[in-house]
Amino acid sequence: MRNNEFIIKSGFIIDPSQNIEGIGDLFVENGKIAGIYIKNNKKDSRKNGSLNKEIKTIDASGMYVFPGLVDMHVHLREPGFEHKENINTGTRAAVNGGFTSVCCMPNTNPVNDNATVTSYIIKKAHEQGVCNVYPIGAITKGQKGEELAEFGMMREAGCVGFSDDGSPVMNSLMMRRALEYSKIFNSPIISHCEDLLLADSGVMNEGTVSSMLGLKGIPTEAEDIMVARDILLAKLTGGRLHIAHVSSKCAVALIRRAKEQGIRITAETCPHYFSITEKAVIGYNTSAKVNPPLRTESDIDAIKEGLRDGTIDVIATDHAPHHKDEKLKEFDNAPSGISGFETALSLSLSLVRDGVLSMKQLTEKMCLNPAIITGIKAGTLKQGFSADIAIINPDAEFTVESESFVSKGKNTPFAGWRLKGLSAITISGGNIYEWKH
Amino acid sequence: MQKDLVSISEISKDDIELILDTASSFRDVLRRDIKKVPTLRGKTVVNLFFEPSTRTRTSFELAEKRLSTDVFNFSVPTSSVVKGESLLDTVRTIQSYGADYIVIRHSASGVPHFIAQNSAASVINAGDGINEHPTQALLDAFTIREQKKEIKGLEIALVGDIVHSRVARSNILCLLKLGANLRLIGPPTLIPNTLPKGIKVFYDMDEGLNGVDVIMMLRIQMERMGKGFFPSTREYFKLWGINQERLAIACKDAIVMHPGPMNRGIEISSEVADCPQSVILEQVTNGIAVRMAVLYLLGGSKNAE
Numbered sequence: 067m068r069n070n071e072f073i074i075k076s077g078f079i080i081d082p083s084q085n086i087e088g089i090g091d092l093f094v095e096n097g098k099i100a101g102i103y104i105k106n107n108k109k110d111s112r113k114n115g116s117l118n119k120e121i122k123t124i125d126a127s128g129m130y131v132f133p134g135l136v137d138m139h140v141h142l143r144e145p146g147f148e149h150k151e152n153i154n155t156g157t158r159a160a161v162n163g164g165f166t167s168v169c170c171m172p173n174t175n176p177v178n179d180n181a182t183v184t185s186y187i188i189k190k191a192h193e194q195g196v197c198n199v200y201p202i203g204a205i206t207k208g209q210k211g212e213e214l215a216e217f218g219m220m221r222e223a224g225c226v227g228f229s230d231d232g233s234p235v236m237n238s239l240m241m242r243r244a245l246e247y248s249k250i251f252n253s254p255i256i257s258h259c260e261d262l263l264l265a266d267s268g269v270m271n272e273g274t275v276s277s278m279l280g281l282k283g284i285p286t287e288a289e290d291i292m293v294a295r296d297i298l299l300a301k302l303t304g305g306r307l308h309i310a311h312v313s314s315k316c317a318v319a320l321i322r323r324a325k326e327q328g329i330r331i332t333a334e335t336c337p338h339y340f341s342i343t344e345k346a347v348i349g350y351n352t353s354a355k356v357n358p359p360l361r362t363e364s365d366i367d368a369i370k371e372g373l374r375d376g377t378i379d380v381i382a383t384d385h386a387p388h389h390k391d392e393k394l395k396e397f398d399n400a401p402s403g404i405s406g407f408e409t410a411l412s413l414s415l416s417l418v419r420d421g422v423l424s425m426k427q428l429t430e431k432m433c434l435n436p437a438i439i440t441g442i443k444a445g446t447l448k449q450g451f452s453a454d455i456a457i458i459n460p461d462a463e464f465t466v467e468s469e470s471f472v473s474k475g476k477n478t479p480f481a482g483w484r485l486k487g488l489s490a491i492t493i494s495g496g497n498i499y500e501w502k503h
Numbered sequence: 504m505q506k507d508l509v510s511i512s513e514i515s516k517d518d519i520e521l522i523l524d525t526a527s528s529f530r531d532v533l534r535r536d537i538k539k540v541p542t543l544r545g546k547t548v549v550n551l552f553f554e555p556s557t558r559t560r561t562s563f564e565l566a567e568k569r570l571s572t573d574v575f576n577f578s579v580p581t582s583s584v585v586k587g588e589s590l591l592d593t594v595r596t597i598q599s600y601g602a603d604y605i606v607i608r609h610s611a612s613g614v615p616h617f618i619a620q621n622s623a624a625s626v627i628n629a630g631d632g633i634n635e636h637p638t639q640a641l642l643d644a645f646t647i648r649e650q651k652k653e654i655k656g657l658e659i660a661l662v663g664d665i666v667h668s669r670v671a672r673s674n675i676l677c678l679l680k681l682g683a684n685l686r687l688i689g690p691p692t693l694i695p696n697t698l699p700k701g702i703k704v705f706y707d708m709d710e711g712l713n714g715v716d717v718i719m720m721l722r723i724q725m726e727r728m729g730k731g732f733f734p735s736t737r738e739y740f741k742l743w744g745i746n747q748e749r750l751a752i753a754c755k756d757a758i759v760m761h762p763g764p765m766n767r768g769i770e771i772s773s774e775v776a777d778c779p780q781s782v783i784l785e786q787v788t789n790g791i792a793v794r795m796a797v798l799y800l801l802g803g804s805k806n807a808e
């Protein structure tokens with residue numbers, strides 16, 4: 067429902083974009099942020115008079131008030147794979163997870179490799195979406211790795227970055243051109259790092275578990291080699307590189323070194339890469355099949371350290387919904403991916419409880435940084451911005467039941483997990499959505 | 504015993520010994536004139552083969568028929584699987600036929616586990632991907648025990664493509680449980696990097712064969728050549744093939760095994776294949792007895808009772 071005017075009262079407001087951290091009230095008017103009043107630190111420019119007016123109040127005491135979460139790596143599956151997810155169900159699932167802005171990957175059918183598809187997605191999102199949708203365009207036509215897609219036209223139509231996610235650009239010359247050409251638009255090239263030849267159609271991490279299960283392994287080097295290659299190409303070209311879904315210890319080390327050298331690089335990881343290991347695959351569990359594959363405890367430790375020290379800028383979901391029948395298959399033939407919107411925040415909040423991140427750092431990685439990298443107007447509670455807000459109850463517990471997901475994709479390796487912390491109320495463009503499960 | 508035999512890793516040493524002891528009595532049945540017993544009359548077995556295999560399927564079929572079960576063969580070219588039916592639908596269909604046992608071979612690892620979870624029938628893994636081939640390991644253990652009395656403490660060498668061999672993987676698990684000392688011999692490209700503790704690896708065949716009691720040769724798949732695992736069959740035979748001179752490096756009474764079908768002149772010379780130390784044909788006969796034992800001990804699904 068739309069409320070023209072309301073106050074979110076007494077929540078612990080965190081907005082790194084304005085350096086705000088403290089208990090206070092947040093005002094919303096006509097779908098926009100109207101102001102913040104922090105106790106002992108008056109940031110509100112509004113007249114006191116309006117405070118006395120009888121307007122709707124949301125009691126946020128004991129809660130955190132974040133900018134609506136920004137997810138720069140999702141698959142909404144529309145057009146082409148609506149049996150897995152569509153823009154309506156995908157954005158509703160996003161909002162249920164606290165996200166109010168999502169960037170959708172181009173591996174749809176047709177591929178989002180031209181302005182027509184971009185415009186179609188944006189139009190659909192306006193009509194049927196419940197949060198902001200920003201398309202990512204393909205790097206190459208048809209994601210085939212052969213010819214550069216029309217970055218300029220797609221950028222104009224609304225793309226905020228370019229990626230051949232899922233079909234990595236194997237040709238180093240093509241990747242060089244992409245990093246060079248995209249410099250005109252200041253858009254990131256988002257790289258799914260996987261040397262497909264070295265991965266050799268493996269289906270999980272190569273190691274003791276793949277060896278135990280007799281499943282073909284993908285060595286971590288398949289990721290690391292491409293991270294190293296792309297870093298070198300970013301250095302060569304001066305282009306903007308963003309590494310998608312970092313899963314390995316070595317990749318974290320490579321990115322850290324590249325940042326020290328001043329190379330223009332940013333990176334994201336996903337909750338499953340710091341929450342579970344390759345052991346989740348035991349029993350030929352296809353819901354734990356994901357690409358890059360789940361790795362080991364020491365990779366988890368490295369990723370947490372990378373998040374803590376700023377090597378990894380962003381937590382994204384890589385929300386990859388699939389139809390139930392597609393996952394109920396031979397492990398080799400099941401598609402990769404995890405339906406991530408509705409567990410991401412809870413899993414990430416555990417990083418705060420475990421002392422890996424401060425609440426402010428978490429806000430940066432889930433709100434501000436992805437917005438800065440993609441250049442979208444989100445991830446902030448600044449006055450005049452769209453009222454995109456997540457009101458987070460850090461103590462609420464729930465048991466993950468995939469059948470209760472709003473997303474069409476019920477594919478989660480976290481089914482049955484007891485999780486803590488959720489976005490009790492998500493406000494998207496001034497509209498109020500309560501958490502459901 | 505459990506409902507299914509999907510993997511050696513999931514059964515105990517006691518289970519293995521029970522299967523081998525039971526196989527001994529079926530081995531006696533196979534020496535008789537009339538080789539059929541009524542033990543499992545009225546039970547239905549479906550042989551579900553997604554990969555062609557004359558040998559294993561024939562061995563299972565003989566074992567099934569000698570126990571008087573009703574046998575149905577459901578193989579890929581004649582089934583609807585080629586028309587894109589999902590594995591789960593195929594399993595459900597077979598279940599509706601009233602199968603008590605499903606013997607499954609599939610090119611994807613883990614499929615027997617998947618079927619076992621989705622079916623009331625007893626599932627027997629007849630080879631899944633590069634994962635396991637448990638009845639082969641059991642028949643190999645049976646053959647070794649028959650020849651050497653006890654497996655514990657024996658020096659056993661597996662030679663060849665370990666990485667892609669479900670036979671090797673099941674044998675490693677089985678023989679370790681039975682207390683053998685294992686060596687793997689082959690090119691580094693075909694030996695896994697992660698191995699259970701205590702296994703010795705040799706890239707040099709002569710060194711590896713020194714003092715072994717059992718030589719288990721593995722079949723080389725020709726398609727591995729094009730993918731850079733080894734450069735030529737000629738070079739392979741020179742470095743890792745077994746011939747008379749090499750056999751002489753092993754213990755005097757060493758036995759030579761091969762799961763078949765053999766590539767003569769590539770991994771094994773004809774002289775060795777046909778020499779008195781070769782127990783390759785015994786393996787074939789023992790295979791029937793061991794599969795009878797497995798069928799008998801699993802008992803089939805309870806829903807038929």
Ligand SMILES: [Zn+2]
Binds near residue numbers: 232310311357358
């Ligand atoms: Zn990807």
